[in-house]
Amino acid sequence: MSSPSPYEILGVPQSASLEEIKIAYRKAARASHPDLGGSEEQFKTVQQAYQILSDEHGNARFEKSFQAPGQAPRAGTTSRAYDEKLRTSPQHPKAQLATEYEPRLDDASFTLLDRARSIQRVHGEPRKRGLFSSRSRMSRETHTINLLTKNVLNILPAARLVNGLNAPGGGHFDHVLVAGYRMAVLNTMTLPEGYYAFDGNVLRHGNKMTQPPALNITGMQRSFMQMNVVAFTLVLAGNGNPHEPVIEYHRRADPTLSSSPNVLNAAGLIRELKLFLGSGPSPNIVDRPVLARLLDRMY
Known part of the structure; x- marks a missing residue:
């Protein structure tokens, strides 16, 4: 059979x-x-x-x-x-075309970012915030960097990952991914494996409720008007299974709605990031002024 x-x-x-x-x-x-x-x-x-x-x-x-x-x-x-x-x-989409830089790497008049850092795909690493550091947070961010490097940067050659940024108006962003004229702002959290229902505000697991970290990207969108900026929250499970935890959206919390946040496990996040970044306008472009400004925000 x-x-x-x-x-x-x-x-x-x-x-x-x-x-x-x-x-x-x-x-x-x-x-x-x-x-x-x-x-x-x-x-x-x-x-x-x-x-x-x-x-x-x-x-x-x-x-x-x-x-x-x-x-x-x-x-x-x-x-x-x-x-x-x-x-x-055999018919490469635009995201798989040779990486192009704006301005070009040989443009001597552009001095905000040198050639080496323009070509570099990953910038920054998990580090302390203030006097105290969270070992679990830094471990979680390291795991996320490895996840994104293996599953997104290797697929989208022009994508650039910047880690540890000061958010406009205060706060922090764990990671920012850019490709062409699209920008994904990403924070992470860890929850036990299991089944969670998300109503657009809190994740419910039985009688327990957990609120994902707030991601206010309004200031980021205003600072980078030429970019389409979207926020994502990655929910990791302690067992390393990319399909855990299972997150079910209530009908009014569907992430396709512009008012709903994207709260995803690792498998869902990778799928959505590749689609969001890879299907944007000119996804094979590295916008060097945008990358330089992001690097200036690293803490």
């Missing part, structure tokens, strides 16, 4: 949209999660099915964003890993 397909595991037709797949996954994850009466084996099967289908649909959205008007979608879409498809695609 053949194994059930990812569509059969989630109980959706092959014509299902990405939103329908997400809804089905949330129901299946809730039904199969060990915390809620399921088994670890069932839960892993549901996770794998969702990963395959979301990668497939996400890749199609990514590639479609670069098609010329009237151009048909690329045929032969498979369920290969998202990053593998980007590397091997």
Whole structure:
């Protein structure tokens, strides 16, 4: 007997949209999660099915964003890993074109940022804030840097990661990712593995409630008017599983709504960052003045 397909595991037709797949996954994850009466084996099967289908649909959205008007979608879409498809695609999307710099690296009139730091992909590292340091925070940020380097920077050559910034108006940002004219501001938190419901304000796990860190990016958007700035909160689990914790959004807290924050586990964050940064205008551009100003904000 053949194994059930990812569509059969989630109980959706092959014509299902990405939103329908997400809804089905949330129901299946809730039904199969060990915390809620399921088994670890069932839960892993549901996770794998969702990963395959979301990668497939996400890749199609990514590639479609670069098609010329009237151009048909690329045929032969498979369920290969998202990053593998980007590397091997014979028709490279703009994000995979050779990195370009504005101003050019040989422009001697531009002195805000030298050639070496313009080419460097990762800037800064976890460090103390004030007199006291949090070992758990620094460990969490180190893990996030490694995660982003492996899964985003290796896929988007022009992306640049800046770590540890002073936020406009006070506070801190753990990480900022830029590619072309899009900017992702990212803070992190750690929660026990399990199933969480997010209502746009707090994460609920049984009778416990946890509020994600506030991320006010208004000042950042005003400081970088040419950029599209979006905030993300990465929720890490102590067991290292990128699909944990499972986060289900209430209908009015869907992250596709502009008023709702993006609160995601590691697998969800990587998928959304690649789509957000890679499908923007000129994602193969390194804006050197923007990068220089971000480096000036490092603490």
